[in-house]
Amino acid sequence: MTDSGDARxxxxxxxxxxxxxxxxxxxxxxxxxxxxxxxxDADGLSRLLLAAHELLExxxxxxxxxxxxxxxxxxxxxxxxxxxxxxKNRADPxxxxxxxxxxxxxxKAPDPIAHYDELIRESAGRLDVSxxxxxxxxxxxxxxxxxxxxxxxxxxxxxxxxxxxxxG
Amino acid sequence: MSALSLVAVGGDGFQxxxxxxxxxxxxxxxxxxxxxxxxxxxxxxxxVHEEAIRLGLAQVSCDFKQLTFMxxxxxxxxxxxxxxxxxxxxxxxxxxxxxxxxxxxxxxxxALRRLATxxxxxxxxx
Numbered sequence: 001m002t003d004s005g006d007a008r009x010x011x012x013x014x015x016x017x018x019x020x021x022x023x024x025x026x027x028x029x030x031x032x033x034x035x036x037x038x039x040x041d042a043d044g045l046s047r048l049l050l051a052a053h054e055l056l057e058x059x060x061x062x063x064x065x066x067x068x069x070x071x072x073x074x075x076x077x078x079x080x081x082x083x084x085x086x087x088k089n090r091a092d093p094x095x096x097x098x099x100x101x102x103x104x105x106x107x108k109a110p111d112p113i114a115h116y117d118e119l120i121r122e123s124a125g126r127l128d129v130s131x132x133x134x135x136x137x138x139x140x141x142x143x144x145x146x147x148x149x150x151x152x153x154x155x156x157x158x159x160x161x162x163x164x165x166x167x168g
Numbered sequence: 169m170s171a172l173s174l175v176a177v178g179g180d181g182f183q184x185x186x187x188x189x190x191x192x193x194x195x196x197x198x199x200x201x202x203x204x205x206x207x208x209x210x211x212x213x214x215x216v217h218e219e220a221i222r223l224g225l226a227q228v229s230c231d232f233k234q235l236t237f238m239x240x241x242x243x244x245x246x247x248x249x250x251x252x253x254x255x256x257x258x259x260x261x262x263x264x265x266x267x268x269x270x271x272x273x274x275x276x277x278x279a280l281r282r283l284a285t286x287x288x289x290x291x292x293x294x
Contacts (some may be wrong), residue, residue: 021203025181028237049237057203057239060217117282123244124251125285132247133240140275 010038010081011074019060019089027070028053035074037165038081044162048083051141051158054133055087058156061129062099063089081162083143091154099154102134103147112138116159174219177204177212184212191226193219201238209242213249220253220260227261232273233293246280254284265293 011034017023027031031052032045039045052072059068071086091099109115116132116139123131137145143160172188182199195216199208220228254261264280266273274290281288 024202025200043271044271050272050275053202053237054240057241060203070254113279116279120247120279120283124247132244136240136243136287139279140272 008073009073011035011072013070013072015070016067017070018066019063020057021060024053024056024060027056029098031072034072034164035083038074038076040163040165045144047141047160048085048162051137051143052085052159054137054157055085055158058133059089060086062091062095064095064152065090076164077161079161081164083160083162085143085158086155088153088155090152093152096149096152096154099134099147100149102131103145103156106135106138106145115139170223172219172223174212174215176231177208181205182208184208186216188223191224192229193223193227194229195263196231196233199212199234200236201242203239203241203271206239206241206245210245210248211246217252217256217265221256221258224258227263228266229263231265231293232270232277233265235266235267235273236270237272238276242282243276247283250284250288253287259287261289262287263291264291265291268292277280 013034026047032049035048036045039048056070069088073084075082078144106112106115112135117136119132119135134145137143141158141160143158146157148155170192172186174186176183176185178184178199182201182205185196185198187196193216216228223231250262253262266277266279276289281290
């Protein structure tokens with residue numbers, strides 16, 4: 001699971017799996033156990049785990065086919081820790097179009113918290129899916145969320161900074 | 169005042185336990201509000217609203233001290249509940265009691281408070 005080729009990384013995890021709902025809790029615990037020794041405070045870990053949870057739920061809910069991927073990368077920089085989460089899953093055309101629409105709107109929003117608040121107000125009257133999970137990542141985790149597509153694969157990347165725990 | 173008709177719900181990993189003290193209903197949430205909890209919370213908050221109206225409650229307090237996480241679907245259930253109270257002829261206050269050692273709570277609940285600043289309060293409990 002750990003990519004030993006990335007010597008700069010404090011944590012580098014690559015997981016290919018068939019996503020199931022009951023795997024989210026254990027994977028979240030694994031992310032916590034791997035990252036906690038390197039993060040300076042509970043807030044940084046909490047933000048990372050929120051993003052990891054929402055990304056993992058996203059692939060459990062919406063991936064088609066058997067394979068999905070989850071990547072975690074934590075690297076020390078001069079300014080602190082760089083934290084990157086990435087998921088890759090196949091999506092049906094309807095879901096792909098919906099995801100692109102949501103992610104494009106998110107990218108265009110000048111203020112992720114104001115955009116999130118607007119989505120929350122809009123979601124109040126809807127009884128279908130929440131539609132809040134991805135927008136929650138930049139608003140509450142303070143991580144930048146990007147996407148790319150490769151045919152019917154959707155690739156989501158959340159990236160942000162955290163304070164590094166002092167050593168010695 | 170009538171007796172409380174709400175009962176505790178949940179199972180392994182997630183529970184909600186209600187207690188009525190005068191005109192304040194306290195809901196103690198325990199565990200993780202993940203995909204398994206979504207339908208429970210969604211249905212329960214509808215019952216809470218009906219009960220609050222029936223009993224003429226002044227406040228419903230949600231004690232999150234032992235709630236380790238809440239996903240966006242569970243969060244959405246709270247959005248719908250708050251919006252229902254906001255648009256109701258009979259309103260009551262909603263208080264969230266948070267655990268300072270779980271930093272996600274304040275971030276998530278601030279978003280709920282912004283939805284109805286005149287109805288929702290956030291308090292920290294030791």
